[in-house]
Amino acid sequence: MKIKSTFSQSLISWYKKNARSLPWRKTKDPYKIWISEVMLQQTTVNAVIPYYERWVREFPSIADVSQAPLQKILKLWQGLGYYQRAKNIHKSAKIVCDGYAGQLPEEAESLRRLPGFGPYTTGAVLSIAFNKRYPIIDANVRRVIMRVLAIKGCADTTQDKRILEFLHQTMPHRDIGIFNQGLMELGALICRNRQPLCLLCPVKQNCAAYRKGVQEIIPTPKKRNIQDIAAAIGILERNGHYFIQKRPSHGLLADLWEFPGGKLGEGETALQAIRREIKEELGCELEKAEHIMNLRHFYTSFRVHLYVFRCKLKSYPSGDQTHQWVTLKELSNYPMPSGNAKLVARLESENSVERIGLSPGGISKSCR
Numbered sequence: 130m131k132i133k134s135t136f137s138q139s140l141i142s143w144y145k146k147n148a149r150s151l152p153w154r155k156t157k158d159p160y161k162i163w164i165s166e167v168m169l170q171q172t173t174v175n176a177v178i179p180y181y182e183r184w185v186r187e188f189p190s191i192a193d194v195s196q197a198p199l200q201k202i203l204k205l206w207q208g209l210g211y212y213q214r215a216k217n218i219h220k221s222a223k224i225v226c227d228g229y230a231g232q233l234p235e236e237a238e239s240l241r242r243l244p245g246f247g248p249y250t251t252g253a254v255l256s257i258a259f260n261k262r263y264p265i266i267d268a269n270v271r272r273v274i275m276r277v278l279a280i281k282g283c284a285d286t287t288q289d290k291r292i293l294e295f296l297h298q299t300m301p302h303r304d305i306g307i308f309n310q311g312l313m314e315l316g317a318l319i320c321r322n323r324q325p326l327c328l329l330c331p332v333k334q335n336c337a338a339y340r341k342g343v344q345e346i347i348p349t350p351k352k353r354n355i356q357d358i359a360a361a362i363g364i365l366e367r368n369g370h371y372f373i374q375k376r377p378s379h380g381l382l383a384d385l386w387e388f389p390g391g392k393l394g395e396g397e398t399a400l401q402a403i404r405r406e407i408k409e410e411l412g413c414e415l416e417k418a419e420h421i422m423n424l425r426h427f428y429t430s431f432r433v434h435l436y437v438f439r440c441k442l443k444s445y446p447s448g449d450q451t452h453q454w455v456t457l458k459e460l461s462n463y464p465m466p467s468g469n470a471k472l473v474a475r476l477e478s479e480n481s482v483e484r485i486g487l488s489p490g491g492i493s494k495s496c497r
């Protein structure tokens with residue numbers, strides 16, 4: 130027990146001296162802590178900062194989120210990925226406004242009923258915002274505790290039972306939010322995935338992996354299986370308006386907007402694919418397609434290679450709720466998958482698709 134209290138004291142005093150100054154650490158507002166914790170599940174701290182700052186500027190309170198159209202929510206989330214999480218924030222904000230006067234409830238049972246509140250988000254909000262005694266496990270915490278306890282194997286949820294047991298025994302009765310944040314910060318700054326900085330570590334006396342010299346092989350490195358996907362995209366432009374369509378409300382990248390196109394079939398060229406996709410998706414015949422650029426985008430488990438064509442059709446689809454013709458300026462209001470958003474940025478930087486076609490030195494070159 131003494132070892133366990135040394136562990137938490139050392140961790141807490143290290144965190145108080147060494148924690149990075151981050152925007153969401155300057156607030157006690159449970160709403161802002163909730164938003165930051167959901168965003169931090171997506172990507173790195175540095176990548177989250179501008180998203181977080183933009184979000185709280187646009188939506189200073191839960192009521193502002195609840196009243197915003199979903200399209201605006203998704204637009205502010207664009208690039209973070211896992212769009213279902215943004216939709217869950219939107220749904221939860223409405224429930225909190227209707228049932229809890231716009232304030233997040235402080236009880237675990239009530240929080241867990243809100244969309245998107247799994248064990249991690251619930252524990253993070255309860256411990257950091259309300260200082261309640263709930264442990265949390267993210268990738269950093271899992272790695273740190275696996276090393277502290279010298280648990281061999283892959284860093285996955287099968288380890289969490291032992292980790293939770295340790296956390297329940299070790300967690301202090303005050304400074305709970307600091308203890309949880311300290312573990313995550315230790316994982317991010319000191320007990321890093323590769324080359325942990327054990328000599329600087331405040332809990333090295335309590336660390337079995339360090340004592341045994343096995344910290345570099347715990348946890349077992351994951352083998353990443355990155356899939357390559359090739360897709361063709363068609364830019365349809367008429368009178369300064371571009372055609373975009375909304376993805377279905379379920380499945381991958383649901384409710385985002387995109388240019389028409391899709392994956393290349395087996396043995397199919399990009400040109401054949403765009404001809405087929407335009408026929409299948411829009412019921413229109415391609416008259417001419419000019420390959421104007423290539424784009425690449427990396428997701429967590431796949432890499433997308435996009436072949437972009439400027440297309441002329443024999444006849445054009447008309448607009449409706451899920452198919453729209455919009456100006457280049459208006460395009461930036463629509464939430465899009467990152468590859469499409471990159472394309473819009475390219476179009477904006479060149480100012481018009483016509484200039485792309487006319488300028489062989491412009492973006493009609495292959496761009497990555």
Ligand code: SF4
Nearest residue numbers: 320327330336339344
């Ligand atoms: S001593 Fe090394 S391996 Fe152990 S917790 Fe600290 S940084 Fe991680």
